[in-house]
Amino acid sequence: MILLLPPAETAPQPPAPPEVPLDLAGALARAKAENPLLKAAKARVTERQGLITSTRADALPQLTLAGDFTRYRDVSLLNSNMGSSLKDFGLDPAQLLSPTNLYTTQATVSQPLFYFGKLGTAIQVAKMGEKEASLAYTTAELDTLHGAAKAYIAALAAQAELEVVQTRLRTAEQFLSDVKAKLEVQSATELDRLRAESEYLSVVPENLNAEATYKRALELLNGALGLDPHTPLRLADPGAPSLDLPLSGAERSEIAQLKQQEAMYRANDTIIKSDLRPKFDFNASYGYQAGKTNNLFKEPYDTWKVNVTMRFPVFDGLRSSGKRAQNRAQLEQVTQSRIDKERAIAVERSTAEREMVKARAYDEAARKAYDAALEALRTSRESFDQGLITSLDLLQAERAERQMDSQRRRAQLGVWTALFDLRRACGLPPLG
Numbered sequence: 001m002i003l004l005l006p007p008a009e010t011a012p013q014p015p016a017p018p019e020v021p022l023d024l025a026g027a028l029a030r031a032k033a034e035n036p037l038l039k040a041a042k043a044r045v046t047e048r049q050g051l052i053t054s055t056r057a058d059a060l061p062q063l064t065l066a067g068d069f070t071r072y073r074d075v076s077l078l079n080s081n082m083g084s085s086l087k088d089f090g091l092d093p094a095q096l097l098s099p100t101n102l103y104t105t106q107a108t109v110s111q112p113l114f115y116f117g118k119l120g121t122a123i124q125v126a127k128m129g130e131k132e133a134s135l136a137y138t139t140a141e142l143d144t145l146h147g148a149a150k151a152y153i154a155a156l157a158a159q160a161e162l163e164v165v166q167t168r169l170r171t172a173e174q175f176l177s178d179v180k181a182k183l184e185v186q187s188a189t190e191l192d193r194l195r196a197e198s199e200y201l202s203v204v205p206e207n208l209n210a211e212a213t214y215k216r217a218l219e220l221l222n223g224a225l226g227l228d229p230h231t232p233l234r235l236a237d238p239g240a241p242s243l244d245l246p247l248s249g250a251e252r253s254e255i256a257q258l259k260q261q262e263a264m265y266r267a268n269d270t271i272i273k274s275d276l277r278p279k280f281d282f283n284a285s286y287g288y289q290a291g292k293t294n295n296l297f298k299e300p301y302d303t304w305k306v307n308v309t310m311r312f313p314v315f316d317g318l319r320s321s322g323k324r325a326q327n328r329a330q331l332e333q334v335t336q337s338r339i340d341k342e343r344a345i346a347v348e349r350s351t352a353e354r355e356m357v358k359a360r361a362y363d364e365a366a367r368k369a370y371d372a373a374l375e376a377l378r379t380s381r382e383s384f385d386q387g388l389i390t391s392l393d394l395l396q397a398e399r400a401e402r403q404m405d406s407q408r409r410r411a412q413l414g415v416w417t418a419l420f421d422l423r424r425a426c427g428l429p430p431l432g
Contacts, residue, residue: 020227023236024152027225028430031148032141034226041133041140048130055126059119061111066287068104073097103296106287106303113282113308118274121267128264135257142253142429148224149420149430153413155221156235158214160413164406165203165210171395172200178391240412241419243360252345252427258338265331272323278312349425352418359411359418366404366411373404 022030032038075097112119179196182188219229286304288296295301380397383389420430 019232019234021234021236024149024238025431027148027152027221028145030225031144035144035148035224036226038140038144041137045130045133045137048126048133052123052126052130055122059112059123061109064108066104066106066108070102070104071099072102073099101291102289103291103293104287104289105296106285108285109283111282113280115279116274116277118271121270121274125264125267125271128260128267132257132260132264135253135260138253139257142424142427144224145430146420146424148221150417151217151221151224152235153416153420155214155217155233156237157410157413158210158217159235160406160409162210162214164402165207167402168399169200169203169207171399172196172203175395176200238416241416243419250427254341255338255345258334258341261334262331262338265327265334268327269324272320272327275316275320276313278310281309281311283307283309345425349422352422352425356418356422359415363411363415366408370404370408373401377401
């Protein structure tokens with residue numbers, strides 16, 4: 001008895017996600033909008049803007065409305081001399097200590113009058129902090145954009161290398177097929193077949209390595225763009241970079257940020273010194289206090305108070321002196337960091353200029369080598385058509401042309417990378 005079972009149903013495979021077409025400008029725009037580190041730096045600027053508002057509030061009037069209900073029993077009369085003598089007159093002091101209700105409504109206003117520049121300087125420091133955060137955002141933006149640009153170029157370079165290896169693999173496959181066909185008609189030897197197989201098998205691991213390198217380059221690019229690492233991309237060739245524009249480097253945001261920190265530490269010294277000087281405050285309150293709710297908001301149950309207070313610190317345990325010493329040390333640290341950064345940037349720019357000269361020379365040599373390989377391929381095809389060379393010679397000429405083409409493309413991409421390094425050293429974005 002034969003049982004006929006229906007074939008097992010296979011789960012439908014989800015469709016592959018569509019490729020995202022990108023050019024260099026589009027990649028930079030996406031990185032600027034979607035990179036998580038850049039979003040965090042932008043949130044820091046917003047935080048500093050909120051700090052300005054909260055710091056300014058310390059210099060503005062503070063208004064408070066309060067309502068209070070208190071029920072209490074005061075026994076201080078029992079402990080007074082008069083309370084102890086009431087019994088001599090036949091009076092019971094406990095009868096005079098009944099609980100009391102107290103209803104209070106009050107509005108209170110406080111205003112700092114004079115703090116020897118502490119409040120105004122604190123607001124200035126908060127504004128400096130916002131500017132410092134904006135400069136840090138500029139630095140993060142430049143680092144993000146240049147990182148995305150270099151990742152874009154690295155992906156194209158890995159793609160060019162992969163194309164060369166795949167061409168070599170196809171050439172080796174074709175050569176092996178030709179040798180096997182010749183072996184069948186006894187026009188080739190077993191040694192020729194073994195050599196062809198050896199060449200083919202030597203290219204296989206190179207192809208796997210090139211594929212892995214290309215996939216990793218795409219994953220790094222996706223990370224810089226704020227995309228899922230496995231998002232397929234279709235990258236456009238940026239072409240030859242324009243090198244005719246003069247690069248006028250502005251002050252680097254890192255240097256401006258350190259200078260802003262120095263100004264903040266100097267201003268902070270004023271705030272610390274003001275803690276050792278007199279301070280004047282104005283306080284006023286107005287409201288009603290009554291034992292019964294019916295008497296609230298009526299005269300003569302209204303109560304008010306106005307006072308101007310001066311506080312003069314005499315000795316704080318050398319706390320302010322320690323703070324000033326700490327502030328001076330931090331200022332010196334930032335100053336030395338700025339000097340070191342200026343020197344490093346000068347070295348970075350001179351190095352980038354030398355690398356640009358080298359990249360342009362290498363690009364020129366690669367283009368000449370590609371022209372020579374292209375001419376050699378044309379000659380080899382003519383010789384093959386005339387029967388002067390074998391198919392192996394033609395395949396080798398095609399492989400050499402592909403290698404020179406890949407080298408030309410990678411040299412051109414190297415010029416892009418050198419240009420990015422030079423523009424970063426000048427404090428400029430990747431594309432001007």
